[in-house]
Amino acid sequence: MDRAEVLRRLEEWGARLAKSILELEEPAMEIPARTLSNTVWDERARMLRLGPERIRRRFLDVKEARKFMQTVLMLRLIAEAIREGVYPTIRDLYYNGKHTIIYRDPWGRTHSENTWEEQDESNAVIEDIEVAVNALREEMGVSADVKGKVVGPVVIRSQGYELDASKFGETALSLPVNVDALEIVKVEASYVLVVEKDAIFQRLVRERFWSQEGAVIITAKGMPDRATRRFVRRLSEEFKLPVYVLTDGDPYGWYIYSVYKSGSIKLSYESERLATPGAKFIGLTASDIDEYKISDNYVIAATERDVKRARELLRYPWFQRPEWAREINLFLKRRKKVEIEALSTHGLKFLHDYIRDKIRRGKFID
Amino acid sequence: MYHYEALPAAEWFRRNRELAGFHNPARALYQTVRELVENALDATETYGILPTVYVRIGVVDEQRGWVSVYAEDNGIGIPGGEIPNVLGRVFYSSKYRVRQHRGIFGLGLKMIVLYAQSTTNRPVYVRSATLKSDKIYEYAIMIDTNSNSPAVLHRQEYPNKYKWHGTAIKVCIEGNWHAAKRRIEEYLRRTAIVAPYAEIIFRGPDVSLRLGRRTTKMPPPPEEGLPHPKTVDADMLKQMVRENGSATLLELLAGNFDGVGRETARAFAAWAGLAPDARVSELSQDDLVRLAERMRQYEGWRRPRAVSLSPAGAELLELGARAILGAEAVFAVTRKPESYGGHPFIVEAAVAWGGQIPPAERPLLLRYANKIPLLYDEGVDVARKVADEFSWQNYRVRFPAPLAVIVHVCSTKIPYVSAGKEAIADIPEIEREIRLALRDAAKKLRAYLARREREAELVEKYVSLAKYVDEIAHSLAVVTGASRARLAESLHRLIERKIGMTAEELLRRA
Numbered sequence A: 001m002d003r004a005e006v007l008r009r010l011e012e013w014g015a016r017l018a019k020s021i022l023e024l025e026e027p028a029m030e031i032p033a034r035t036l037s038n039t040v041w042d043e044r045a046r047m048l049r050l051g052p053e054r055i056r057r058r059f060l061d062v063k064e065a066r067k068f069m070q071t072v073l074m075l076r077l078i079a080e081a082i083r084e085g086v087y088p089t090i091r092d093l094y095y096n097g098k099h100t101i102i103y104r105d106p107w108g109r110t111h112s113e114n115t116w117e118e119q120d121e122s123n124a125v126i127e128d129i130e131v132a133v134n135a136l137r138e139e140m141g142v143s144a145d146v147k148g149k150v151v152g153p154v155v156i157r158s159q160g161y162e163l164d165a166s167k168f169g170e171t172a173l174s175l176p177v178n179v180d181a182l183e184i185v186k187v188e189a190s191y192v193l194v195v196e197k198d199a200i201f202q203r204l205v206r207e208r209f210w211s212q213e214g215a216v217i218i219t220a221k222g223m224p225d226r227a228t229r230r231f232v233r234r235l236s237e238e239f240k241l242p243v244y245v246l247t248d249g250d251p252y253g254w255y256i257y258s259v260y261k262s263g264s265i266k267l268s269y270e271s272e273r274l275a276t277p278g279a280k281f282i283g284l285t286a287s288d289i290d291e292y293k294i295s296d297n298y299v300i301a302a303t304e305r306d307v308k309r310a311r312e313l314l315r316y317p318w319f320q321r322p323e324w325a326r327e328i329n330l331f332l333k334r335r336k337k338v339e340i341e342a343l344s345t346h347g348l349k350f351l352h353d354y355i356r357d358k359i360r361r362g363k364f365i366d
Numbered sequence B: 001m002y003h004y005e006a007l008p009a010a011e012w013f014r015r016n017r018e019l020a021g022f023h024n025p026a027r028a029l030y031q032t033v034r035e036l037v038e039n040a041l042d043a044t045e046t047y048g049i050l051p052t053v054y055v056r057i058g059v060v061d062e063q064r065g066w067v068s069v070y071a072e073d074n075g076i077g078i079p080g081g082e083i084p085n086v087l088g089r090v091f092y093s094s095k096y097r098v099r100q101h102r103g104i105f106g107l108g109l110k111m112i113v114l115y116a117q118s119t120t121n122r123p124v125y126v127r128s129a130t131l132k133s134d135k136i137y138e139y140a141i142m143i144d145t146n147s148n149s150p151a152v153l154h155r156q157e158y159p160n161k162y163k164w165h166g167t168a169i170k171v172c173i174e175g176n177w178h179a180a181k182r183r184i185e186e187y188l189r190r191t192a193i194v195a196p197y198a199e200i201i202f203r204g205p206d207v208s209l210r211l212g213r214r215t216t217k218m219p220p221p222p223e224e225g226l227p228h229p230k231t232v233d234a235d236m237l238k239q240m241v242r243e244n245g246s247a248t249l250l251e252l253l254a255g256n257f258d259g260v261g262r263e264t265a266r267a268f269a270a271w272a273g274l275a276p277d278a279r280v281s282e283l284s285q286d287d288l289v290r291l292a293e294r295m296r297q298y299e300g301w302r303r304p305r306a307v308s309l310s311p312a313g314a315e316l317l318e319l320g321a322r323a324i325l326g327a328e329a330v331f332a333v334t335r336k337p338e339s340y341g342g343h344p345f346i347v348e349a350a351v352a353w354g355g356q357i358p359p360a361e362r363p364l365l366l367r368y369a370n371k372i373p374l375l376y377d378e379g380v381d382v383a384r385k386v387a388d389e390f391s392w393q394n395y396r397v398r399f400p401a402p403l404a405v406i407v408h409v410c411s412t413k414i415p416y417v418s419a420g421k422e423a424i425a426d427i428p429e430i431e432r433e434i435r436l437a438l439r440d441a442a443k444k445l446r447a448y449l450a451r452r453e454r455e456a457e458l459v460e461k462y463v464s465l466a467k468y469v470d471e472i473a474h475s476l477a478v479v480t481g482a483s484r485a486r487l488a489e490s491l492h493r494l495i496e497r498k499i500g501m502t503a504e505e506l507l508r509r510a
């Protein structure tokens, strides 16, 4: 979909709202609900999908009025960007739209309120607009910070330049905003290793682990952005490479894995493009503490938040596998977590052995 | 050996002046102002005259703490011949009648004179003219305490060219202005609350206060009533028999008591086993004692009538409280007449809310008895007890709250706790009426608070939607090309429809 078509859809949506206002009908936005309850686990495709539920965001509902205003404001910002032919980031839009509404009521009191406080708020309405008009942010020409980095035997073409990700020395190739605009020219890898943490990524690069293994190593420095997920998906889909995900041994690490694999609750409408259902988990599990004899010095007590998060995971349909049930219940029983760095318990090189062990002997969770 | 002697009434009160409120120079100054103002109001409103009262306090001798107090009114005046007695004889009054007055004891003026004598040894100066009098009389008087009789030091008459009527009194006493100042101001303000038809002008050494007349409507003056049969005692009967020597029992009862006609008198006589036609002059002392007893016991009398009472009325109470307290809303009720021990009484109450009333942990209480504000001894007053025990939470009041409660008891006989006339005693009938009056007034307050709460919610709702109108109209106008002004206008209309009234209506209400 080109930007002109996106603009047409945005304008059409706005016109519907304006029409109902001018005809004195209560203006309401129909938006597919991006909530847990409207996140459907597609067992066959093995990914999260957006369900059929819709929210009605009504201006005359005191609880919804602020969101209504924010949505309309964002609608304007995006429409203006397309008309002017500029490509803002979501942060640009946040700053562009952030200002103080000063309202003097009929009683003479002055009220002031910011259009939004945190970027979370403006991001959320961008996502609402995406699902409401059924156009992706990327199609609108709105980008986000891309955190993804790649190293390994893969060659890509960007704006006519060929870039070989094996020739970056101790640095790495940064993924662009629109991964679909890349051409993946050549891949000579045997698998893709997705690493949660940048520090681990850098170690594996410096220690040339990728060349010993013939692996493409990728990180998104924590919770993955869309571009990184899309790139992993393309490698898996277009080159049939196995994908392994390496995370810390705590509920956050496990959830990050599930985002690569199945999609996220907030962006379930994007799973189709972003999920890699074949991704396998080779991060640390609760039972690995015994399995790899990790010394007590590296074992950390779980916090209340960890426990709460773990209980939530147990309820997610896409975590309903016997392996996960066992591991999470064990975690809840022991209330102990470990970071990847804990593998240094057996020397710095042990990380390599660990990864090989998990992959070669099939000790992963699918 | 014991030494026996009689103590004349005047001397007794001179010695025990704290019983009448003259405890110390501060309290005595306050009490002096009170007695003079109350006499002034009695001499005017009881006779349908709109009161105008001037009060002036001046420093006479700073060193010795001597002050002068001057009070002048436009009342009915005191007949020239009565002036020496009303000022110089303890227990001399025109108010020993069954009729609501501020004064009751026949003591107020005399206490002032006695106190002046004891502290500065100066006489009281009086000038007075009755309605339509050709003459104005002027006196300087002291009291001979041994004989409880006036000593006239000076007397003069002037022609009353301009038909002035009223009374002016001036005394010089030992008084502590600074300590009494706040109370005196408070007293005058509170007086104005129940008498908004009065004009009160006060000037003190460093303060002046003008409480203007806010209405010319006065409650109808009380009529003079007859004693209720439940209030009699043997002495009172003896005196009546002396005055009606030839009357039969039936005639005595039917002509001299409140609500007793021949019918009622006959029923009583039958109940008491007395011959209705017996001549009262032939009754023995014992008979009279028994008659008085039976009259007090009999349950068949009619309830005392309230013609001799003069409540302020809910309307005046609301007017006064709103003006003097600066309240946002006042709700007042006047209860129907009730009685205790044969004395009729009426309770009025008002609750005042918001405005300049400072929020407090318990209601600010303004007590009144026969339109006299009571400032001292609040702790022993029945009204304080009732107001504190009252379940305010049932009436949407949560403390701290900007709440003031006015309780006014009027009666032909106020059951004061002491002769200082500062607190009302705990009579069950009165307590009950105060409680019911508060309940009636608080119900109105509750309805008002509920309405205000609803309005506040509507205002909040209006604001929380209206503040986004411009932003939304602007953005949608940019996206669609529709008119920003029309969008904003329509959004406002939608909000008004949602809250069920226009912004102007809401503005007018809340």
Ligand SMILES: Nc1ncnc2c1ncn2[C@@H]1O[C@H](COP(=O)(O)OP(=O)(O)OP(=O)(O)O)[C@@H](O)[C@H]1O
Binding pocket: B035, B039, B040, B043, B073, B075, B076, B077, B078, B086, B087, B092, B093, B094, B095, B102, B103, B104, B105, B106, B107, B108, B109, B110, B166, B167
């Ligand atoms: N300003 C006045 N104008 C007219 N008459 C007055 C005035 N002041 C006093 N009198 C008369 O003098 C009488 C005596 O007054 P005084 O204040 O001593 O007693 P009281 O008012 O009757 O009772 P109390 O002791 O309760 O005040 C009054 O009953 C009244 O008849």
Ligand SMILES: [Mg+2]
Binding pocket: B035, B038, B039, B102, B103, B104, B107, B108, B109
């Ligand atoms: Mg008096």
